[in-house]
Amino acid sequence: MENPKIFVHGDSSSKDKVIGEIEDSRKKTWDSILSEDELNLLKEGEIEKDEMMMEVINISNEITNEFIKDLGLEPINVAHESIHLVNNDTYEKITGSSTSAHNNMGHRSIFIRNLNGKNRPPEIIIPEILHEIIHYKHFESQQAFDIDKGEGKIRYSGPFRSGLKVFLNIKKSEVDVGDYEDYFEGLDEAIVSEIEKRVLPRLIEKSELVPKKSFSNEIRSAISNHVNVPVEEISFVTEVGFSPFSYYNQRKVLYYVIDRIEKKYMDLSKDEILLKFFKAHFSGNILEIVRLVEKTFGSGSFRVLGGMSITKESSENVLEKLMTM
Numbered sequence: 001m002e003n004p005k006i007f008v009h010g011d012s013s014s015k016d017k018v019i020g021e022i023e024d025s026r027k028k029t030w031d032s033i034l035s036e037d038e039l040n041l042l043k044e045g046e047i048e049k050d051e052m053m054m055e056v057i058n059i060s061n062e063i064t065n066e067f068i069k070d071l072g073l074e075p076i077n078v079a080h081e082s083i084h085l086v087n088n089d090t091y092e093k094i095t096g097s098s099t100s101a102h103n104n105m106g107h108r109s110i111f112i113r114n115l116n117g118k119n120r121p122p123e124i125i126i127p128e129i130l131h132e133i134i135h136y137k138h139f140e141s142q143q144a145f146d147i148d149k150g151e152g153k154i155r156y157s158g159p160f161r162s163g164l165k166v167f168l169n170i171k172k173s174e175v176d177v178g179d180y181e182d183y184f185e186g187l188d189e190a191i192v193s194e195i196e197k198r199v200l201p202r203l204i205e206k207s208e209l210v211p212k213k214s215f216s217n218e219i220r221s222a223i224s225n226h227v228n229v230p231v232e233e234i235s236f237v238t239e240v241g242f243s244p245f246s247y248y249n250q251r252k253v254l255y256y257v258i259d260r261i262e263k264k265y266m267d268l269s270k271d272e273i274l275l276k277f278f279k280a281h282f283s284g285n286i287l288e289i290v291r292l293v294e295k296t297f298g299s300g301s302f303r304v305l306g307g308m309s310i311t312k313e314s315s316e317n318v319l320e321k322l323m324t325m
């Protein structure tokens with residue numbers, strides 16, 4: 001298994017030590033991190049991947065690496081052992097999340113909620129695996145500092161950036177990883193979903209086992225007319241219904257930003273501008289997109305974009321603000 005590079009912020013005197021600690025903790029398998037109860041839960045709740053799921057993971061790994069190489073960046077591999085298909089109970093207890101798929105940054109693992117639940121046909125897992133692998137391969141940096149709670153210093157290390165998402169203001173009085181404010185989560189998801197939308201057809205085309213009919217243009221166009229959703233926003237169609245591509249509200253804000261940048265910079269096409277956002281997601285180098293946004297919308301506008309979370313309301317508020325800038 002390969003890991004993204006680790007950049008440590010803060011506490012510069014012991015950077016090497018912190019990097020060593022983070023690398024060590026990443027080498028640990030789930031077996032050594034989980035408590036006995038949690039381990040039993042994983043053993044009970046893990047669903048064996050069938051041939052199709054193994055193929056989906058392998059192709060998703062391949063095509064995301066091709067995408068990264070086309071951006072001129074170093075590819076990262078994800079092993080199928082790092083991806084766990086688990087039942088609902090195990091999913092909720094291990095991830096503590098109500099979502100359907102989860103990329104656990106600290107332990108370099110992806111969890112996908114099971115296939116057996118209501119409205120969870122096998123097709124739904126395919127774009128989810130791809131989406132989480134795009135998260136998995138993002139740029140990551142860590143922050144580290146010492147906390148003194150009166151009983152000597154305790155080293156805290158945790159995420160600082162993942163993709164475009166930034167973790168700020170971790171409460172230094174508590175060693176609690178969840179205690180932070182995050183920014184740019186909406187933009188991060190917009191970019192991941194946009195990449196997912198672009199590479200999913202390649203996955204379907206390469207696969208020999210995925211039911212191609214569910215993803216065909218014919219069936220997607222037919223349902224599009226019925227449900228009044230643009231055909232390009234429909235991911236797949238099954239007997240239980242259709243699934244749209246994720247984070248449409250956040251992507252609408254991204255599309256608006258790209259539109260405005262294109263109008264300002266006549267020599268750049270929409271695709272060329274989008275590629276710069278994709279590149280920032282994998283490389284961590286955001287200077288170019290900050291400059292484009294701020295020169296188009298004015299000073300402080302990149303921070304406005306950072307305020308977009310994953311709710312619909314927040315994306316609408318941010319869009320409204322940007323339209324006045």
Ligand SMILES: [Zn+2]
Pocket residue numbers: 131135189192
């Ligand atoms: Zn996501």
